[in-house]
Amino acid sequence: MEEIIQSAEKTITERFGAAASEFRGETTLLVPAEKIVDACRVLRDEFGFDSLPVETAVDYFPRTDPRFHVVYVLNSSKTHLYINLRVPVNADPAEIDTVEGVFPGANWREREIWDLFGIHFKGHSDLRRIMMPPNWEGHPLRKDYSLGYEEVQYTFNYEEIQSKKPRGER
Amino acid sequence: MKRSNRKNRAVSAEPGESMREIQEFTLDELRHLFSPRAQTGETMVLNMGPQHPSTHGVLRLIVELDGETVVNCVPDIGFLHTGIEKNMEYKTYLKAEVMTDRMDYLYSIGNNLVYCLAIEKLTGLKPPPRADAIRVILTELSRLQSHLIWIGTSSLDLAAMSTFLYAMREREMILDIFELVSGQRMMTTYIRPGGLWRDVPAEFEAAVRHVVDVLPKRIDEYEALLTKNLLFIDRTKGIGKIDTATCLAWNVSGPTLRATGLAQDQRKSNPYSGYGQYDFDIPTQKEGDVYARYLVRVAEMRESVKIISQALDKLPYGPVIDNNRKFVPPPRSEIGVSMESLIHHFKLWTEGFTPPAGAVYSSIESPRGELGVFLESDGGPKPFRVHYRTPSIPLLQVIPILAKGHFVADLVGIIGSIDIILGDADR
Numbered sequence: 001m002e003e004i005i006q007s008a009e010k011t012i013t014e015r016f017g018a019a020a021s022e023f024r025g026e027t028t029l030l031v032p033a034e035k036i037v038d039a040c041r042v043l044r045d046e047f048g049f050d051s052l053p054v055e056t057a058v059d060y061f062p063r064t065d066p067r068f069h070v071v072y073v074l075n076s077s078k079t080h081l082y083i084n085l086r087v088p089v090n091a092d093p094a095e096i097d098t099v100e101g102v103f104p105g106a107n108w109r110e111r112e113i114w115d116l117f118g119i120h121f122k123g124h125s126d127l128r129r130i131m132m133p134p135n136w137e138g139h140p141l142r143k144d145y146s147l148g149y150e151e152v153q154y155t156f157n158y159e160e161i162q163s164k165k166p167r168g169e170r
Numbered sequence: 171m172k173r174s175n176r177k178n179r180a181v182s183a184e185p186g187e188s189m190r191e192i193q194e195f196t197l198d199e200l201r202h203l204f205s206p207r208a209q210t211g212e213t214m215v216l217n218m219g220p221q222h223p224s225t226h227g228v229l230r231l232i233v234e235l236d237g238e239t240v241v242n243c244v245p246d247i248g249f250l251h252t253g254i255e256k257n258m259e260y261k262t263y264l265k266a267e268v269m270t271d272r273m274d275y276l277y278s279i280g281n282n283l284v285y286c287l288a289i290e291k292l293t294g295l296k297p298p299p300r301a302d303a304i305r306v307i308l309t310e311l312s313r314l315q316s317h318l319i320w321i322g323t324s325s326l327d328l329a330a331m332s333t334f335l336y337a338m339r340e341r342e343m344i345l346d347i348f349e350l351v352s353g354q355r356m357m358t359t360y361i362r363p364g365g366l367w368r369d370v371p372a373e374f375e376a377a378v379r380h381v382v383d384v385l386p387k388r389i390d391e392y393e394a395l396l397t398k399n400l401l402f403i404d405r406t407k408g409i410g411k412i413d414t415a416t417c418l419a420w421n422v423s424g425p426t427l428r429a430t431g432l433a434q435d436q437r438k439s440n441p442y443s444g445y446g447q448y449d450f451d452i453p454t455q456k457e458g459d460v461y462a463r464y465l466v467r468v469a470e471m472r473e474s475v476k477i478i479s480q481a482l483d484k485l486p487y488g489p490v491i492d493n494n495r496k497f498v499p500p501p502r503s504e505i506g507v508s509m510e511s512l513i514h515h516f517k518l519w520t521e522g523f524t525p526p527a528g529a530v531y532s533s534i535e536s537p538r539g540e541l542g543v544f545l546e547s548d549g550g551p552k553p554f555r556v557h558y559r560t561p562s563i564p565l566l567q568v569i570p571i572l573a574k575g576h577f578v579a580d581l582v583g584i585i586g587s588i589d590i591i592l593g594d595a596d597r
Contacts, residue, residue, distance in 0.1 A: 023528045024291050051418045054531065054544055056557040071544060073531050073559075077418055077432065080439035082531065105421035108567050116255075126202065131251040131596060140256055147260055 004079055008047045012039050018085075028084040033096050036087050040072065040102045049074035049083060052099070055109035057089075057117045061143035067091035068119055072099070095120040116141035203244050204234050213241050220249050224327050224582040227592030229566070233578070240573045240581055245566050250596040258556045262522030263289060263363065266553060271357035273558060274594035276316040277536050279308050279348070281558075282361040287442055287532040288545040289363040292525040295497055301365035301490045302444040306481045307378060308351070308360065309443075309534075310474045314385065315344040316537040316589075317471050321392055324464075324586030328405045333395050340388050347377050364498045365491030375482060382479045389471055396464070406461035410572040410584035413458055420571070421564040424539025426588055429466045430458035436535035448480045460587040467589075497523045522551035529555075536561055538589055562595035 005027050012018045016035040021028050031039045043049040054073035061067060066088030074083050089096050098121040099106045110121045111130040118139035121127055129136060138145050153161045207213045214235045220228040228249035234241040254273060258266040270285045271278035283305055290297065297305070322337035345355040351370050352358040360367050396402045412422070414430040427434055433452040437445040453469030455462035492498050499518050500511035527549040533542030539561030548554040565588045572588070573581045 024530050026530060028529070051421050051423075053421055053423075053533070053540055053542060054557065054559045056544055056555075056559075058529075058546055058555045071529070071557075073542075073544065077434055080434075084529075084531065103421070104419050105564055105567060108563055128199075129248075131248040133248075140253060145256075147256065 004047055004076075005081055005083060008043060008049075008083060011042065011046070015039075015042065026082065026084055028086055030086050030088070033087050033089060036070075036072075036085065037097050037099055037102060039085060040074070040099045043074055043083065043085075044102055048076045048078050049081075050077055051075050052103040052106055052109075055099070055106050055113065057113045057119055057141075059117060059141065059143045064091040068094060068117060070096055070113065070119065089119055093120070094118055095122055097122050098124040100124060115139065118142065200232070200244060204242055207236075207241070208234050212236075218243075218581075220246075225585060226323060226590055229585070229590065229592055231569070231581075233581070235578065238577050240576055240578060243570050243573050243581070245569050247563075247566060247592065247595050250592045252597065254597045255556055255558065258553055260552065262551050263525070263553060264518075264522060266556065267362070268357075268359050270558075271359055272593065273597050274536065274538075274541070274560065274562075274591050275356060276319055276591055277309075277312050277538075277541070277594075278357055279312040279361060280534055280536050280541060282359060283309055283443070284532060284534045284541050284543045285545075285556075286361050286363045287534065288530055288543040289525065291530045291532050292528060292545060292547055293363070293497055293523075295364040295492045295494060297365040297443075297492060298489045299444070299486045300369075300488045303481050303485050304366060304370060304490065305361055305443045306445065306448070307478050307485075308348075310478045310481075311344050311347060311378070311381070313537045314381075314471055314474050314478075315341045317467050317474075318344075320467060320537070320586075320589045321396075321464075324583070324589070325396055325402070327582045327586040328402060330396060330399070330402060333392055336388065336391065336395075340385065343377075343381050343384070347374070347381065350374060350377060362491065362498075364494065365489070369490045375485070378478060378482055382475055382482065385475050386472065389468065389475075393468060397468070403461065405580070405583055406464060406587070407457075407459060409460045409576060409580045410587060411457070411459045412568060412572055416568070416571060417458075420568050422539065422568055423564070424536065424561050425463055425466045425470065426565060427539070428452060429455045429462035431456045436533055436540055440533065442532070442534055445477075448477050450477050450480075460583055463587045497525075524549060524551050531559075533559065538562055538565065538591065538594070558597055560594045560597065562590045562592070565590050566595055 009020045009027055009029065012029050013020055016031055016039050019030040052072060053075050056071050058069045058071060068089040070087045070089055072085040087096060096119060098110055108130060110124055111127060113119050114121060114127050115129040115131050116139055151161050204215060208215050216233050216235060218231040218233050219225040220230040230246040232244040232246060254269045258269055267282060267285055270281040273281055318337040318341045322334035325333040348358050349355045350373060352360040412430060414432045417427045417430055431454055433454050435452045438452055450473045453466050455465050495514045499515055504511040505515055525547045527547055529546040531542055531544045533540050541561055542559035544557040545553060546555040572584045
């Protein structure tokens with residue numbers, strides 16, 4: 001069982017220049033952004049990782065280079081093994097290729113990431129907001145998107161926050 | 171009006187201006203999703219839901235119809251989006267757990283469990299055997315009550331009304347057990363990182379034993395109402411078919427996948443909480459239609475009863491929570507006599523515990539499929555990122571595949587058969 005993970009790790013590392021790491025028994029491969037679709041295809045066709053249970057993102061604001069990690073968790077229906085892929089994504093432009101062509105189920109997951117993190121998926125068939133209303137401004141799961149409490153005003157940022165207040169003077 | 175200043179705000183607050191209107195989709199925007207015949211008016215595009223009893227919550231379907239036949243449908247979700255993942259990032263690990271109950275409200279104990287399993291994986295906490303056994307009993311009871319709701323509502327959709335009333339009667343017994351152990355009927359937060367909140371009361375065993383004794387007969391009654399009912403078979407056989415390869419490509423798991431013939435179950439493939447020591451089967455069917463999903467779920471209820479009775483027979487005695495004071499609060503009796511305990515209690519309740527930095531993924535089998543948590547910690551007292559991998563999203567995503575070519579009335583049966591929870595999908 002473990003050999004599959006090891007050989008997959010070896011293949012992806014050699015072919016796509018990924019960096020492997022292990023934490024709490026989980027193998028994670030850090031794959032360059034332009035290689036993710038190929039890496040997913042190789043893992044699906046050669047190693048039997050035939051479904052993608054999780055695709056999500058993590059925001060490392062204020063770090064900008066890379067600002068995001070897009071996380072893929074692949075599962076094999078035969079061996080029941082999991083393998084994690086991570087792709088660094090820069091703050092500007094925040095975009096990455098879609099893996100919809102390999103795993104059609106990624107469609108809504110990527111719409112969710114676009115909606116909540118603002119990461120654009122190149123080549124996606126239907127990139128609309130999914131959770132928030134279509135005319136929403138901002139991407140709520142970003143770390144610089146406030147939770148909705150009132151911000152505390154100090155002398156150094158009084159004006160700036162005052163101008164953003166709903167009924168403040170503009 | 172300075173729009174740029176009001177970023178991140180849904181509600182416009184110009185004096186005199188009421189809430190900003192929510193834009194609606196136009197057919198033009200969704201042109202790529204419907205057939206060209208919709209543009210010419212040859213087929214009809216209708217709206218179903220979000221306030222519709224057969225959509226099991228607030229699901230909206232934009233259905234393209236040719237007469238009575240579904241040509242295509244586009245599910246629209248997000249009406250129940252409450253930003254739980256965002257909120258959890260602002261709370262300590264213990265406080266954030268309370269929010270997990272509110273996602274899949276029919277399997278809230280499982281939501282707690284998977285979150286605690288992720289924290290335990292991250293921190294190395296080890297729940298004692300008694301805690302594991304009680305976790306198994308409670309999650310299986312939770313699966314039973316979820317399936318009871320499903321058998322009631324999905325047969326109600328197909329006009330078999332009496333099952334609903336009986337199923338709700340049985341569900342009440344299970345909710346009473348949850349109230350007995352935690353004081354809450356649905357949102358229990360009873361499972362905590364490292365074990366359980368407290369031990370179960372003395373009445374627990376008798377109450378569970380009663381459910382185990384009564385339920386198999388009651389399941390027979392439901393089966394007598396439905397399994398060989400000709401009207402029910404007519405409405406379900408050959409409707410909403412899907413095959414294994416499609417399920418895997420679209421990440422569909424749970425009973426919907428098992429009804430296509432693949433015996434995939436997290437309880438067997440990646441056992442958690444000591445599921446490996448119980449003897450149970452994974453029911454499967456070949457057809458992958460609504461009737462197959464019905465048979466799989468009914469068989470699953472019987473298996474759950476089997477697991478509960480085994481777990482009850484060998485319920486060990488002992489503590490119910492790990493003893494690591496860096497993560498688990500000390501009991502009240504200790505606080506009065508030990509300075510260390512007082513400090514630990516104070517630290518845990520004010521600052522919270524700090525797991526090591528890193529990311530883990532752990533998953534369990536929910537009544538709807540694989541329920542997983544991706545948890546990333548930055549070493550601080552609050553989770554850096556929590557993502558719930560919920561089984562309802564893939565199920566909703568395949569509704570167009572299931573429904574194409576069937577009648578609108580069958581669409582209702584199909585939505586019932588995949589057993590979606592919108593709170594689970596929208597989070």
